[in-house]
Amino acid sequence: MIPAAFAYHRPRTVQSALRLLQLHGHDAKILAGGQSLLPMMKLRVATPAHLIDIGRVASLRGIRLRQGVLRIGAMATHQEIEFSPAVRRAAPALVETAAVIGDLQVRNLGTIGGALIHADPVADYPATVLALDAEFTLQGPAGVRTVPAAEFFLGPMTTDAGPDEIMTEVAIPASPLRFGAAYLKMPNPASGFALVGVAAAIGLDQAGRCAHVRVGITGVASAAYRASGAEAALAGQEPTDETLARAAAVAADGVDANSDIHASAEYRTHLAGVLARRALVLARDRAMASGRRRRSASRV
Amino acid sequence: MKIEGEHLLPATRDRVWAALNDPDVLVKTIPGLKQLTPTGEDAYDATIELAVGPVRGTYQGKARITDKTPPERMTLAVEGGGRPGTIRAAGALTLEAQDASTLVQYVGEVQVTGVLMSVGHRLFGGVAKQLAGVFFKALEREVHQRADPEPVR
Numbered sequence: 001m002i003p004a005a006f007a008y009h010r011p012r013t014v015q016s017a018l019r020l021l022q023l024h025g026h027d028a029k030i031l032a033g034g035q036s037l038l039p040m041m042k043l044r045v046a047t048p049a050h051l052i053d054i055g056r057v058a059s060l061r062g063i064r065l066r067q068g069v070l071r072i073g074a075m076a077t078h079q080e081i082e083f084s085p086a087v088r089r090a091a092p093a094l095v096e097t098a099a100v101i102g103d104l105q106v107r108n109l110g111t112i113g114g115a116l117i118h119a120d121p122v123a124d125y126p127a128t129v130l131a132l133d134a135e136f137t138l139q140g141p142a143g144v145r146t147v148p149a150a151e152f153f154l155g156p157m158t159t160d161a162g163p164d165e166i167m168t169e170v171a172i173p174a175s176p177l178r179f180g181a182a183y184l185k186m187p188n189p190a191s192g193f194a195l196v197g198v199a200a201a202i203g204l205d206q207a208g209r210c211a212h213v214r215v216g217i218t219g220v221a222s223a224a225y226r227a228s229g230a231e232a233a234l235a236g237q238e239p240t241d242e243t244l245a246r247a248a249a250v251a252a253d254g255v256d257a258n259s260d261i262h263a264s265a266e267y268r269t270h271l272a273g274v275l276a277r278r279a280l281v282l283a284r285d286r287a288m289a290s291g292r293r294r295r296s297a298s299r300v
Numbered sequence: 301m302k303i304e305g306e307h308l309l310p311a312t313r314d315r316v317w318a319a320l321n322d323p324d325v326l327v328k329t330i331p332g333l334k335q336l337t338p339t340g341e342d343a344y345d346a347t348i349e350l351a352v353g354p355v356r357g358t359y360q361g362k363a364r365i366t367d368k369t370p371p372e373r374m375t376l377a378v379e380g381g382g383r384p385g386t387i388r389a390a391g392a393l394t395l396e397a398q399d400a401s402t403l404v405q406y407v408g409e410v411q412v413t414g415v416l417m418s419v420g421h422r423l424f425g426g427v428a429k430q431l432a433g434v435f436f437k438a439l440e441r442e443v444h445q446r447a448d449p450e451p452v453r
């Protein structure tokens with residue numbers, strides 16, 4: 001349980017971290033909270049010769065809500081996200097997600113950037129960032145680019161981010177009027193990771209119909225995905241319990257569900273439907289409540 | 301562990317079969333394949349360098365085509381390993397003509413040992429599927445390029 005020897009670097013800026021990454025190439029890994037990387041190094045499944053600790057890069061920290069966009073530094077810990085007033089105001093479903101990751105120690109060290117880059121197929125954030133239309137900023141030798149969450153997760157531990165890129169920021173549009181979102185997870189009793197996790201977001205129009213629907217699902221397939229069938233089934237519909245249930249029923253349609261010692265593909269598919277229905281109902285109730293709250297507030 | 305999947309390629313069956321039997325094409329399409337050395341008829345030594353997240357490894361392996369019925373079906377035996385563990389697999393590829401396209405189906409039984417197994421078990425199936433997807437996409441590109449008409453001499 002002792003990792004192989006490695007050289008340790010602690011740059012202060014993204015630029016110098018990028019330079020180190022380029023210099024050491026395949027032999028180097030970025031170290032964020034270490035909550036996924038260090039266990040793999042202790043088991044010697046991962047044996048990077050150089051660790052580039054970005055914990056002291058000040059520009060990667062901090063959470064800001066400005067001009068309707070929530071900007072979360074990649075080094076924000078699960079704990080900081082859980083207790084951030086800005087996140088609570090602009091993206092409460094992300095608070096709900098951060099709060100159910102691992103245990104206190106893990107939340108205190110683990111970061112959103114590390115979790116997204118690691119892209120464990122049973123991790124929690126991927127479902128929620130998909131449902132909230134998040135966008136990720138990546139910085140590499142070729143410059144800065146942004147990638148929408150919907151194009152980011154490709155497979156287990158495989159994302160659109162290149163090995164020479166650093167994730168710097170997660171941007172989420174602040175939830176507008178009549179918008180509600182929720183994340184629900186069935187934890188694996190052994191690991192606490194999601195057996196299945198579903199994040200749903202609903203935006204209602206003036207008439208109370210679904211103007212915007214997103215369903216992000218983790219744990220079912222080899223990468224988190226958007227349940228586009230369920231989203232399409234609700235477009236323009238009145239979100240009654242029945243329509244939500246019908247949409248949830250196709251949450252895993254056309255998806256190649258994983259089967260392993262923890263759960264069969266059938267069970268995961270079933271669970272996706274059950275959790276999708278509950279998450280959609282919760283998102284709708286919150287969307288309706290948010291409309292009511294703001295209306296009464298504006299009367300004062 | 302059973303691994304299976306399928307991919308529809310927009311090319312005729314003969315063309316897909318030829319590509320699957322061409323070491324030049326395989327070197328360009330198999331993810332991480334660094335070297336492919338024929339060691340006899342339908343037998344190869346291979347070196348593969350793959351990084352999946354922080355797990356980086358070089359794997360040495362042997363692949364043998366144990367049976368083939370052109371252009372329909374071949375069976376393969378693969379074994380190899382690297383520091384994270386060993387892999388032994390036996391599988392079959394079938395090619396089915398569908399109009400101008402070809403449906404390639406693969407099915408295999410894979411045995412994995414070492415940390416690759418103890419740590420990677422729940423990830424292995426997903427990684428295999430994702431790599432198969434990368435392979436077929438690259439194969440599609442190759443088959444397309446080769447399908448372009450010969451330049452007029």
Ligand SMILES: Cc1cc2nc3c(=O)[nH]c(=O)nc-3n(C[C@H](O)[C@H](O)[C@H](O)COP(=O)(O)OP(=O)(O)OC[C@H]3O[C@@H](n4cnc5c(N)ncnc54)[C@H](O)[C@@H]3O)c2cc1C
Nearest residue numbers: 030032033034035036037102110111113114115123124167
């Ligand atoms: C006991 C335990 C329980 C857990 N339970 C859960 C759970 O229930 N749900 C869940 O979702 N997760 C869970 N996790 C994982 C946890 O959320 C990790 O914090 C997270 O997966 C990785 O974040 P990190 O900051 O620790 O990254 P690290 O471990 O430091 O890095 C992970 C990977 O990302 C790369 N990386 C990190 N940051 C960046 C960046 N900014 N740019 C580019 N590359 C980067 C690293 O090189 C490495 O490959 C658990 C972990 C443990 C140990």
